[in-house]
Amino acid sequence: MTSDTATTDLMGDVGQSKRFLNRRRRETGLGYLMLAPSLLIFSVFVFYPFFKNFYLGFFRTPPFPGLPARYVGLDQFREVLTSDYFTNSFRVTIVFALLTVPAGIILGLLLAMVANQRLRGIGAYRTIFSSTVATSVAVASVIFGTLLNPQVGLLPWLGLTTNPAILENPKYALFAVAVTTIWQNLGLSFIVMSSGLQAIPDEIIEATEVDGARPWTRFWRVTLPLLSPTVFFAFVVGSIVAFQTFGQIDLLTQGGPIDKTNVLTYAIYKALRDQNEGKAAVLAVALFGVTLLLTTAQMRILERRVHYGN
Amino acid sequence: MARVVLDHVTKRYGDVVAVNDLSLEIRDREFLVLLGPSGCGKSTALRMIAGLEDLSGGQIAIGDRVVNDVEPKDRDIAMVFQSYALYPHMTVARNIEFPLRSRKVPENERGPLVEEAARALGLSDLLDRKPAQLSGGQRQRVALARAIVRKPSVFLMDEPLSNLDAKLRVQTRAELIELQRRLDATVVYVTHDQVEAMTMGHRIAIMSDGVLQQVGPPQDVYERPANLFVARFIGAPPMNTITGTIASEGGSHILVTAGGAIALPSEVSGAARNATGLEVVLGVRPEHVRILPHDSETQFALDATVAVIESLGHERHVVCRLADEQMVIVRQTVETQRPLEGTAVRLSADPVGLHLFDAATGLRLDAPDPQLVGDGE
Ligand SMILES: Nc1ncnc2c1ncn2[C@@H]1O[C@H](COP(=O)(O)OP(=O)(O)OP(=O)(O)O)[C@@H](O)[C@H]1O
Ligand SMILES: [Mg+2]
Numbered sequence: 001m002t003s004d005t006a007t008t009d010l011m012g013d014v015g016q017s018k019r020f021l022n023r024r025r026r027e028t029g030l031g032y033l034m035l036a037p038s039l040l041i042f043s044v045f046v047f048y049p050f051f052k053n054f055y056l057g058f059f060r061t062p063p064f065p066g067l068p069a070r071y072v073g074l075d076q077f078r079e080v081l082t083s084d085y086f087t088n089s090f091r092v093t094i095v096f097a098l099l100t101v102p103a104g105i106i107l108g109l110l111l112a113m114v115a116n117q118r119l120r121g122i123g124a125y126r127t128i129f130s131s132t133v134a135t136s137v138a139v140a141s142v143i144f145g146t147l148l149n150p151q152v153g154l155l156p157w158l159g160l161t162t163n164p165a166i167l168e169n170p171k172y173a174l175f176a177v178a179v180t181t182i183w184q185n186l187g188l189s190f191i192v193m194s195s196g197l198q199a200i201p202d203e204i205i206e207a208t209e210v211d212g213a214r215p216w217t218r219f220w221r222v223t224l225p226l227l228s229p230t231v232f233f234a235f236v237v238g239s240i241v242a243f244q245t246f247g248q249i250d251l252l253t254q255g256g257p258i259d260k261t262n263v264l265t266y267a268i269y270k271a272l273r274d275q276n277e278g279k280a281a282v283l284a285v286a287l288f289g290v291t292l293l294l295t296t297a298q299m300r301i302l303e304r305r306v307h308y309g310n
Numbered sequence: 311m312a313r314v315v316l317d318h319v320t321k322r323y324g325d326v327v328a329v330n331d332l333s334l335e336i337r338d339r340e341f342l343v344l345l346g347p348s349g350c351g352k353s354t355a356l357r358m359i360a361g362l363e364d365l366s367g368g369q370i371a372i373g374d375r376v377v378n379d380v381e382p383k384d385r386d387i388a389m390v391f392q393s394y395a396l397y398p399h400m401t402v403a404r405n406i407e408f409p410l411r412s413r414k415v416p417e418n419e420r421g422p423l424v425e426e427a428a429r430a431l432g433l434s435d436l437l438d439r440k441p442a443q444l445s446g447g448q449r450q451r452v453a454l455a456r457a458i459v460r461k462p463s464v465f466l467m468d469e470p471l472s473n474l475d476a477k478l479r480v481q482t483r484a485e486l487i488e489l490q491r492r493l494d495a496t497v498v499y500v501t502h503d504q505v506e507a508m509t510m511g512h513r514i515a516i517m518s519d520g521v522l523q524q525v526g527p528p529q530d531v532y533e534r535p536a537n538l539f540v541a542r543f544i545g546a547p548p549m550n551t552i553t554g555t556i557a558s559e560g561g562s563h564i565l566v567t568a569g570g571a572i573a574l575p576s577e578v579s580g581a582a583r584n585a586t587g588l589e590v591v592l593g594v595r596p597e598h599v600r601i602l603p604h605d606s607e608t609q610f611a612l613d614a615t616v617a618v619i620e621s622l623g624h625e626r627h628v629v630c631r632l633a634d635e636q637m638v639i640v641r642q643t644v645e646t647q648r649p650l651e652g653t654a655v656r657l658s659a660d661p662v663g664l665h666l667f668d669a670a671t672g673l674r675l676d677a678p679d680p681q682l683v684g685d686g687e
Contacts, residue, residue, distance in 0.1 A: 203395035206362050211409040211456070212383035221408075225399040307399035 056281035065275060072278075080282040088259055089267040089283070090290070092174065096263055097242035099178035100185070105234050107182065108189025109227075115190070116197050126194070132187035137247035144180040145252055170260045173253050177261050180248050185241070189234060196230030197223070228306045236298050243291050264290070312373050312386070312463030312496045313338050314359060319368035321354050321520075328354040330520035331368070336498055341490050343511030344500045347543070351520040352500040356466050359498060360389050372464060383412075388457035390467040394449050396441040402428070402452050403437040409460045427459040430489070447478045454486075458493060465490075465497045471506065483510060504544050508532070516540050534665075538672035541593045541665060547627055550599065550638045552592045552612075553669060556585045564610060565592050569633030573610035575661030581676035582666065589669040596641035598663025601628065604654040611656040614638060616649050630657060 059069040060076055080086055111129045115122055132140070147154040150165035166172045200223065208218045224231075246265045249255060255262035255270060262270070264287045271280035314336040321329040329351040336342045344352045357363040359370060361382035370377055377385050388409070396405050406427055410420045428434050431451040441449055450470060457465055470486075471479045487510055490497050501507055507514045508528045516523045516531065516539075524536040535541035541549045554567035556574070563574045563582035572592070574582050582590075602611055614630040617637070621644075628640040628649060638657060642648075649655060666675040 201393065201395065203391045203393050204397065206360075206382075207389070207391060207395040207397075208408075208412070209362065209382045210360060210387065210389045211412050212460075213408070213412040217412055222397055 053281050053284050056277055057285055059278050061276045061278040069278065076278050077282050077285075080279055081286060085259070085267065086283065086286065089262050089264050090286070092259070092261060093243060093263045093287075093290070096174060096178060096181075096245065096261075097239055099175065100181045100242050100245075101235065101238040103178075104182050104185045104189045104238060105193070105231060107186055108193045108234070109231070111186070111190045112193035112197050115194060129190045130187045132184055133191065134187070135184065137184060138251060140180060140184040141248045141251035144176070144183070144248075148176055148252075164257075167253055168257050170257050173257055174261045177248055177252055180252065181242070181245060184248065185238070189238070192230060192234050193227070196227045199230075200226045225307050232298075232302050232306045235302065236295055239294060239298065240291055243287065243294075313371075314464055314496065314498065315371040316355070316359070317369045317371070319355070319358060319370060320366045321351070321358060321363065322366040327520050329358070332517075332520075332522050333368075334515055334522060334525065336496060339494055339496055341487070341497045341499065341510060341512045343507040343514045344498060344517065345504060345507040345511075345514050345543075346502060346517035346523075348502055350517045352502070352517055353468055354520075355517070356389075356468055356498060356500050359464075360387055360466050361385050385464075386462050387464045387466055388460060388462040390450075390453045390457050390465070390470045392469040392472060394441075394453040394470075394473075396449060396452055396456075398441050401438050401440055402433060402444070402455075405441070405452055406433075406455045406459050409456060413460070423459055427455040430458065430492075431455045446474055447482065450474060450482065454489070458489070461493075463496060465493075465495055466500075467497065468500045469502070470499075471501075472503075479506075486510065504546065508544070514544075516543060518543075534674070535593070536674050538591060538593070538667045541667065545595055547596050547639045547641065549593045549595050549665070551667075552594070552632070552636055552638065553589065554592060555587060555589055556582050558583070558586055565590070567612060567632065567634060567636075569614065569636075570612040570656075571610055572612060572659065573661070574666070575664060578664055578666045578676040585666070585668070585675055590675065591667040591669050591672075593665035593667060594638075594659045594663050596627065596639045598660040599638060599640040600658045600660070601630075601640055601642070601646075601649055602656040602658055604656055606656050608656065608658055611658040612638075614655055614657050616651050616653050616655055619648070619651055630655065632657075 057077060058071055058073060060072045061069055115126045115129055135143075145167070146152065148166050150156060150161065155161065155166060162169050162172055166176050204222065204226070205218070208222050213221065243263075244265055245263055246269065249261055249263060249266045250269070253261040255266045264283060268280050268283045268287065271277075271283060316332050316334045316336075319329060319332045320327065332351075332355060344355060346352050354363060358365055359372070361377065361380060365378060372385055372387070397408060400408065403424055406424045407420055410423060415423070424437075425434070428437055431454055433448070433451055433455055436444065436448060436452075441452065444452065450473070453470070471482055474482060483506060499506075499510060511528055513525055513527050514531050515525045518539050524531055524540045526534075531540060532544055535544060535549075538551065542551065552565070552567060552572075554565040554572075557564055557566050557571075559571075562576070563579050563586070564571045565574060601616075602608055604613070612632055614632050616628060617631045618629040620627040620629070623644075625644060626642050626648070628642060630638045630640060632638060640657070667673060668675055
């Protein structure tokens with residue numbers, strides 16, 4: 001190769017990479033431009049309230065409306081987060097999530113496995129199983145409110161009565177709300193688990209049949225590992241949803257009796273209802289922190305056991 | 311003993327008859343290839359043998375046992391799927407071990423068996439990998455290792471080579487033949503690739519639209535196709551088929567077409583006599599057609615024009631057009647004089663290479679005994 005051609009080659013390269021850079025820059029600009037509308041919406045409805053909420057936590061709301069809020073720094077955080085009110089809410093929220101999330105996933109998976117069978121008329125079952133998706137929280141709560149009603153409900157009819165009535169019973173109220181929630185979420189859980197099951201190739205299941213695996217072995221050694229990304233997804237999203245439960249609490253128990261169903265979201269709502277903005281802000285930050293911590297922990301701990309097929 | 315006997319087996323899906331009254335015996339230690347175009351019911355037949363599909367009618371026996379109501383795991387079979395169906399979350403070793411583990415083979419016996427199967431297929435260095443970290447050919451070998459580890463008496467394979475590239479396919483084909491000999495096992499092998507069928511099978515069973523067309527050793531099927539479907543399906547390039555009518559001339563018989571007449575050899579004369587005046591299809595493989603100069607004096611030849619010439623290096627295919635637009639492919643060695651495209655020629659055929667079929671039924675006319683199922687002895 002002569003030095004001449006080498007030079008032109010080099011120059012050509014430079015020109016090309018410059019053009020390439022220019023194009024890169026143009027494309028990046030266009031990308032941000034296209035993101036702008038959603039960024040704007042997020043800013044107004046998510047980012048601004050998010051930071052404003054932290055800010056509000058630093059101010060103590062005055063006992064009477066009209067007086068100015070007073071800056072108290074971290075005092076209010078310390079106060080609220082160490083109060084029995086908060087620790088109770090925190091515990092209730094965790095227990096509620098533990099009651100609803102695993103049970104919802106397991107029941108959804110069971111129904112999905114039943115409906116995944118090749119049977120006559122299975123389509124009708126699929127529709128029934130997924131129907132709770134089309135039921136709003138309000139409707140579900142009214143249904144269960146009626147079923148659990150001490151006078152006209154299903155429980156007294158079955159001869160199962162508690163004193164005080166179940167939704168007013170400190171022992172069972174949270175459990176009753178949890179059952180309502182599981183029922184309400186079952187449709188979605190069923191759909192998610194069904195799609196996960198259907199993503200497992202038929203030939204793999206058939207291979208287990210030929211290889212001599214009994215149903216139990218097949219489930220634990222093949223189906224469940226292949227389903228693990230779906231289960232993991234359902235676990236993380238389910239937990240977040242459980243931490244944000246509000247409707248059924250409001251409609252069934254209003255956080256009572258004696259704060260036994262006072263989950264964090266409801267505690268925030270009550271603080272706001274009492275016009276205690278500062279306290280509500282601190283509780284909201286706490287809810288955010290708890291959710292963040294738990295989902296990160298789940299990601300860390302569970303994800304290692306998840307098999308992602310390639 | 312692991313014969314597999316299908317006795318009038320039928321499978322219907324609603325109105326679709328996927329397998330229609332299939333009777334077939336696969337002998338002990340035989341390599342039988344089920345061959346046919348896409349959708350002809352090969353997989354369905356194989357899956358019924360495996361027990362993955364119920365029968366709509368008929369009976370299947372493996373060994374001396376009718377297995378219609380026996381579960382796949384109790385049939386003493388192993389299956390290699392087209393997609394390999396490896397367990398993606400398990401290592402190669404775990405995959406191969408799975409059938410043993412499922413059958414509660416004691417742990418200390420499993421290790422050596424897995425090693426043996428892995429060694430047989432050259433997988434010893436890959437035992438810790440996951441399927442996603444393997445090439446197509448390696449995955450295929452894992453699927454085979456998982457099948458042989460249990461030493462079943464019958465292997466069922468559904469297009470196991472179809473996901474491999476051409477070169478690997480040829481190599482694996484040979485390895486499979488060796489493996490079958492070494493294991494002394496009965497193999498039912500499904501493919502739509504006639505080269506695989508010809509090279510691998512002791513016998514080939516050809517299906518079309520759910521119906522068995524012919525069974526026999528590859529050479530027999532190639533030399534004496536039972537009907538037009540088999541004639542056209544086996545062989546590449548495919549057998550030429552020329553439509554015409556039979557006439558008799560001076561004691562022998564000729565086939566008359568628009569572009570001329572062709573003499574029928576004494577071998578087919580018997581059949582031709584009964585078919586005089588009938589519309590028939592003459593089949594002749596490309597290697598049995600000769601190209602003569604257009605002024606050749608041969609009495610019985612067909613006038614044609616050279617349309618296209620395809621060179622394959624070691625041979626060439628000359629595509630000729632007859633006067634009535636029918637196409638005839640001629641296969642030539644490269645040593646033969648190359649004709650010119652567009653020129654007029656005459657075509658004649660080796661008498662031994664002629665096959666006569668009834669145009670209406672498609673059945674072979676010169677079969678002395680109408681035996682569909684050759685036994686290969
Ligand atoms: N589950 C099913 N439901 C309805 N029809 C089916 C089903 N399985 C197969 N068929 C039909 O049965 C016929 C035979 O199918 P089969 O899978 O056996 O074909 P094949 O010969 O294996 O084809 P290929 O070479 O494409 O795999 C096809 O017409 C197919 O559409
Ligand atoms: Mg198939």
